[in-house]
Amino acid sequence: xxxxxxxxxxxxxxxxxxxxxxxxxxxxxxxxxxxxxxxxxxxxxxxxxxxxxxxxxxxxxxxxxxxxxxxxxxxxxxxxxxxxxxxxxxxxxxxxxxxxxxxxxxxxxxxxxxxxxxxxxxxxxxxxxxxxxxxxxxxxxxxxxxxxxxxxxxxxxxxxxxxxxxxxxxxxxxxxxxxxxxxxxxxxxxxxxxxxxxxxxxxxxxxxxxxxxxxxxxxxxxxxxxxxxxxxxxxxxxxxxxxxxxxxxxxxxxxxxxxxxxx
Numbered sequence: 464x465x466x467x468x469x470x471x472x473x474x475x476x477x478x479x480x481x482x483x484x485x486x487x488x489x490x491x492x493x494x495x496x497x498x499x500x501x502x503x504x505x506x507x508x509x510x511x512x513x514x515x516x517x518x519x520x521x522x523x524x525x526x527x528x529x530x531x532x533x534x535x536x537x538x539x540x541x542x543x544x545x546x547x548x549x550x551x552x553x554x555x556x557x558x559x560x561x562x563x564x565x566x567x568x569x570x571x572x573x574x575x576x577x578x579x580x581x582x583x584x585x586x587x588x589x590x591x592x593x594x595x596x597x598x599x600x601x602x603x604x605x606x607x608x609x610x611x612x613x614x615x616x617x618x619x620x621x622x623x624x625x626x627x628x629x630x631x632x633x634x635x636x637x638x639x640x641x642x643x644x645x646x647x648x649x650x651x652x653x654x655x656x657x658x659x660x661x662x663x664x665x666x667x668x669x670x671x672x673x674x675x676x677x678x679x680x681x682x683x684x685x686x687x688x689x690x691x692x693x694x695x696x697x698x699x700x701x702x703x704x705x706x707x708x709x710x711x712x713x714x715x716x717x718x719x720x721x722x723x724x725x726x
Contacts, residue, residue, distance in 0.1 A: 500573070500582040504548045505536035505640065507569065507587065507647040508559075510595025510611065511664040516680045517595060518614040518624065518644070520631075521556055524607030527579050528637035532612075534644070536585070537605065545586040553590075557609045558601040565591045565663060570646050577639045587643045589650065591663040618683035620649045652681045658725045659701055668705065670717045671695060701725065 466472035476488045508519040520532045535556045539548040545568070550561050569587040577583065592598070595611070602609040612626040622644050624631040633641040651661045655678055665673050675689045678698075682689075702720035709716075 498582065500584045501578075502539040502545070503536060503578075503583050503585040504539060504545050504552060505534040505585050505587045505638075505643055506549050506553060506566075506590055507534060507644055508553070508561075508590045508592055509614070509647075509661070509664050510592040511666075511677070512596050512611065514676055516614045516664070516677065517611040519557065519559075519592075519600065520610055520612050520624075521602065521606035522608040522610070523605060523637055524602075525605055530607070531635060531637040532610075532631060532640075533637035534587075534640045535606070535609075539586075546588070549588050549590075552604075555604040556602070556606045558603060559592075559598050561590060561592075565593065567660075569643070569650065572639065572643070574639065585643075587646065589647050591661065593663050593666045595664070614644075614648075614680070616648050616652065616681050616683050620652050620681075620683075621645065622648045648681060655681065656698075659698070659722075660725055662701075662722050668719045668721050670708070670719055671702075672717070674698070674702070674720070 464475070466475065472488075473493075476485045480488070510517040510519070519535060521535055523529055523531055523533050535553050537548070537552040537556070539545055540551075543551075546563060546566060549566060550563065553559050553561050567589050569589045571584065571586050573584040575582065577585070600609045600611070610626055612624050612631060615623045617623065622633065624633065624644075633644075636644075654660065659674075659678075661681070662669065662674055662677055665677065671691060671694060675691065675694050676686055678694075679686045679689055701723055703723055704718055704720050706719055707716040708719055
């Protein structure tokens with residue numbers, strides 16, 4: 464079928480032709496007109512060890528940003544869901560098999576020039592790892608090294624990173640991962656009073672003191688500023704008391720809790 468004007472052709476295929484005919488026409492005529500960004504995923508993976516919040520970072524072994532710290536992530540494969548991409552990339556880069564239950568979307572970022580290679584849109588994710596100390600990380604794929612670094616926040620929510628006692632400057636992170644980590648910290652901080660899912664990093668059970676310690680890291684305050692009794696009154700609604708510690712402890716065993724279903 465011939466058309467004198469492109470507008471007439473477009474109208475025919477959109478409003479009169481079958482869907483199969485339209486899709487064939489669209490892929491040949493309209494689709495090439497649009498810019499095609501690459502899609503990537505990045506993952507803020509948090510755990511808990513030695514009374515500190517831990518963030519998993521890799522050191523990139525290839526350009527761009529070779530030798531810089533970065534979040535685990537990579538390109539989304541053709542016809543792959545972004546969550547599937549997160550699970551695959553983390554397995555390939557650091558050898559961890561994530562439980563999708565603890566993975567949530569954080570933010571889609573399409574800032575121009577965020578990747579010096581080309582236009583890329585990333586879907587950032589936030590993951591809580593309740594069994595961090597039971598997993599072994601091994602650098603692979605694009606990772607030269609993989610480290611658990613310590614994460615704390617200032618009172619304004621600005622993240623502070625360190626590894627083996629040495630500060631990691633946020634401006635040294637690859638791509639826009641500084642902003643992604645900041646976004647994750649702010650989300651967690653803003654949720655502490657109504658949906659503290661971050662406590663999942665403590666595992667299946669925890670004490671109130673452990674919960675207070677996690678809160679203090681994201682609020683940027685000292686633990687003593689979170690009084691135990693007041694904390695129980697204001698945040699106890701999120702917890703279910705299930706008994707007492709069974710491991711040997713000095714003094715009276717502490718009560719242990721589990722997190723209520725917050726969804």
